[in-house]
Amino acid sequence: MIKLCFAHLRNLIFFVTIFFVDQGKSVMLCPTATWQKSATTVAGDSAGTLGSNASTLYSPIAVRVDKNSNIYVLDSGNYRVQRFSPNSTIGTTIVNGSAGIAFNQxxxxxxxxxxxxxxxxxxxxxxGSKARVTKWARGASSGVVVAGGNALGNNASQLYYSRGMFLDTSASAIWIADTSNHRIVKWTSPTSSMVVCGSRGAEDDQFAYPFGVFLDESNSNTLYVADTFNHRIQRWLTGAASGTTVAGLTGYYGNGLNQLWYPTSVTLDNNRNMFIVDSNNNRILQWAIGLSSGMIIAGDIYYGVAAYLLYDPMNIDFDSNGSLYVADTANNRIQKFLISCPPAQNISTTVSPATTSAPMSNTIWSLNGTTIAGSPTGWSGHSPALLTEPSDIAIERNGTLYVLDAGNYRVQRFLPGSTVGTTVVNGSYGTRWNQFYSMDAMSIDANGNMYIADSGNARVMKWSPGASNGTIAVGGNGNGNSENQFRCSYGIFIPKNSSSIWLADTCNHRIVRWNSSITGTTVCGSYRAGASQSYYPFGVFVDSSASNTLYVADTYNHRIQRWLSGATSGRTVAGQTGNCDNGHNQLCYPGAVVGDENGYIYIVDTFNDRIMRWMVGASYGTVVAGSSTAGVLPNQLYQPKNLRLDSTGAVLVVDITNNRIQKFALLCASCLNIETGVSTLSTNGSAALGTSTSLPMKSNSSVTTSNPTQKMTTKTAAGGTSTVNQHLSAWALYTDLHNRSFDENLHLKKFLQTHSLIFFSFSCVSLF
Structure with missing residues (x-):
């Protein structure tokens, strides 16, 4: 029974889940805490190799960090507990067990x-197999039973393959997730126990194989349970007859940010945030109590051994500084994610009336997106109002939207104002001309013909309006690197008034132009990171108004490359080669790029969950949608895949992992904004040290910082910058894209001579 049950939890038949919070230790974090995307391996092999020597681990289940930063690892595959001193990857065995039933086994x-x-x-x-908890004193060679030890069973004095426990502050009680009995049991001595809650099922007073338990002693011993096979976190108030779901959707596993997939651990901090080990999604979520979704702070839905990935994580802990430690069980290692917790800086703006008018570019978008196709909360489905993993879109000038609904093998058309789609390409899985192996990218020509990249079948299919079958427009000659072949294409572009098809031949690391279905011409690219090379390019855009200048989303090089027509090498115009990070001058796996008529490019910064706007020639960009935190809220994105600009300048985003299309509308609909009368507006904002924020401002604005020991750098959408103690003309920034020299002043003051809405971005760094 037990093996059949746990076979559903991927790999956990081999890597057993654990759950604990160190007794007497509270998780104290600042309210603005964030963690680095990439981790450092502090115990075990960074490449995931298992072993039994002092520097390797085998299925580490638990990690604890004491106040002196010593790391303790329950190395379950080696029947031992290893201690790692700070900055050392060589462990010392402090519990040395073996296989058996004795008290030292x-x-x-x-x-x-x-x-x-x-x-x-x-x-x-x-x-769990011996249904007992053993206590090992310092230096002891064996343990003593402090809970259970009465054989497997379902009586109050027995346990049945229990998976998690919580030791209270006084060490007077052990709360055990009695997993296969579907209950939580409290033990106050080796012979005294009581069932606190639970029975088998999915109702509010039931559990399905709970793996983890946490006791909030600061809040009347409120209980939090990782109800693993119900894919949820349950909260039980003291004395309550039932619990409340505070994370996840009962019985519905998935990788949306409102979903969990076999959660194995939950921990609370002082800010009432839950930290959930979402094991089968290979990620750690931070989830504020009361919200309907969480955000990823470590890992991703994909597993792997890269520094930013996890593989069936089981447990977490925090050190005294707030850095996160993850028992990356299937990778046989412990990963440390450094915390960033800078002090906040207040920013005030005062806005006075304008007396004249001047034209400006439309440069401000709504903070919150509107869902124009799919579910606002990330649900997937096959109904006309739902999408499943949409991969691309096309938009007509009248606002009609076409969505490449890849998970449903179809193209949906949405009329303006409607969120109910009509199927205009109805495919299925396969190799026939009305079928697809995959639907990876789409473009529509001036006649309404759709071109769909089907990477799995190594072809681009052309679907005429109203057709029930497609015809091969590109490829169809199998996967390969010959001129008549391509391999896994994730980007396609057809310029206006052109019959050429430009293809990002992703797995061949090149861009190919096809003028017929017979053969293509390699325009640029080969494997690597040089100026003439690409590394899995996902996106392609051709600026036909500038002699077919080519822009390439060079995804795995974390950059955007611009190629002039006929050039033998490209130039990096956004991002930093080989550097995946979330600064405003950086990108992390950019998935697509498009341009507008004003010389700006818009970039899908996929792994940063945001859309960047970048003036070609500038050294940094600005965020126009999303942030560096994944989510399902209106102002968030979750690994977006593609984007388009509609005729109004709104940004339409393919929010693939959230199964929706988001529209971020312009706030400045006119290029001319005339102010009359007298008015004053005061706005306060804040930015954490080392980060940035944005504030809308009008003319004659004054910007001050509340902390004179910090430097505040401001920049406009046009690319100008200044710092606190400097003074400048705002209109000059919009007409001159270069930094200017400025007079020194005690506070930064901007006396704006323009009269339209201006968007400033503030970045804060410490002077000391």
Whole structure:
């Protein structure tokens, strides 16, 4: 029974889940905490190789960090507990067990499930197969039973393959997630226990194989349970007869930010944020109590051994600085994600009346997006109002939207103002001409013909309006690198009034132009990171108004390359080659690029969950949609894949992982804004040290910083910059794209001579 049950949880039949919070230790974090995307391996092999020597691990289940930054690892596959001193990757064995039933042994390494440490340094280990918790004193060669030990069973004095425990502050009670009994049990002595809550099921008073338990002692012993096979987190108030779901959707697993997939652990901080190990999604979520979705702080829905990826993580802990430690179980390592927690800086603006008018570019978009196709909350589906993993869009001048609904093998048409789609290409999985192996990119020509990149079948299919079948427009000669072949294409572009098809031949690391279905011409690219090379390019855009200047989203090089017509090498115009990060001068796996008529490019910064606007020639861009935090809220995106600009200048985003299309409308609909009368507006904002924020401002604005020990850098959409202690003319910034020299002043003051809405971005750094 137990093996059949846990076979559903990917790899956990081999890597057992654990759950604990170190006794006597509170998680204290600043309210603006963020963590680096890439981790450092602090124990085990960074490449994921298992082992039994002092520098390797085998299925590490639990990690604890003490106040001195010593790391303790429950190395379940080796039946031991390893201690790693700060800055050392060589462990010392402090609990040395083996397979067996004696008090110095553990019955089965697959069920050495949990660990906690009290204030005296005693180690508590949950041995699920032996249905007991043993306490190991400092330096002891064996443990003593402090809970259970009465064989597997369902009586109040027994446990049945328990997976997680919580040791309270006084070490007087152990709360155990009695997993296969679907309940939480409290033990106050080796012979005294009581069932707190739970039975098998999916109702509010039930659990399905709960793996983790957390006790909020600061809030009347409120209980939080990782209800693993119900894919949710349940909160139980003291004395309550049932719980409340505070994260996840009961019985519905998935990778949306409102969903969980076999959560194994939950922890709370002082700000009432839950930190959830979403094991089968290979990620750690931060989820504020009361919200309907969380945000990713570590990992991704894909597993791997890269520094930013996890593989079946089981447990987490925080050190005294707030850095995050993850038991990356299937990768046989412990990963550390450094925290960033800068002080906040207040920014004030005062706006006075304008007396004249001047033209400006439309440069401000709504902070919140509107869902124009798909579910606003990230649900997937096949109904006319839902989408499943949309991969691309096309937009007509009248506002009619076409969505490449890849997960449903169809193209949906949405009329302006309607969120109910009509199927105009109705495909299925396969190799026939009305079928697709994959639907990766789409473009529509002036006659309404649709061109769909089907990478799995190595072809681009042309669908005429009203057709029930497609015809091969490009490829169809199998996967390969010959001129009549391509391999996994994720970007396609057809310029206006042209019959040429430009293809991002992603897995061949090149851009190919096809003028017929017979053969293509390689325009640029080969494998690597040089100026003439590409590394898995996902997006392509051709500026036909500038002699077919080519822009390439060079995805795995984390940059945008511009190629002049006939050039033998490209120039990086956005991002930094090989550097994946979230600064305003950086990109992380950009997936697409498009341009407008004013010389700006718009970039889908996929792994930063945002859309960037970048003036060609500038050294940095501005965020126009999303942020560096994934989510399903209206102002968030989750690994967006593509974008388009409509005739009004609105930004339309293919929010693929959220199964929706988001529209970010312009706030400045006119290029001329005339102000009359007298008015004053005061706005306060804040930016964490080392980060940036934006504020809308009008003419005659004064900007001051509340902290004289910090430097505030401001910039406009046109690319000008200034710092606190400097003074400049705002209109000059819009007419001169270069930095200017400025007079020194105690506070930054901007006396704007323009009279339209201006958007400033503030970046804060410390002077000391």
């Amino acid at each position: 553990f019955y089965n390494h697959k069920f050495v499930d949990d660990m906690s440490i009290d204030n005296s340094g005693n180690i508590y280990i949950l041995d």
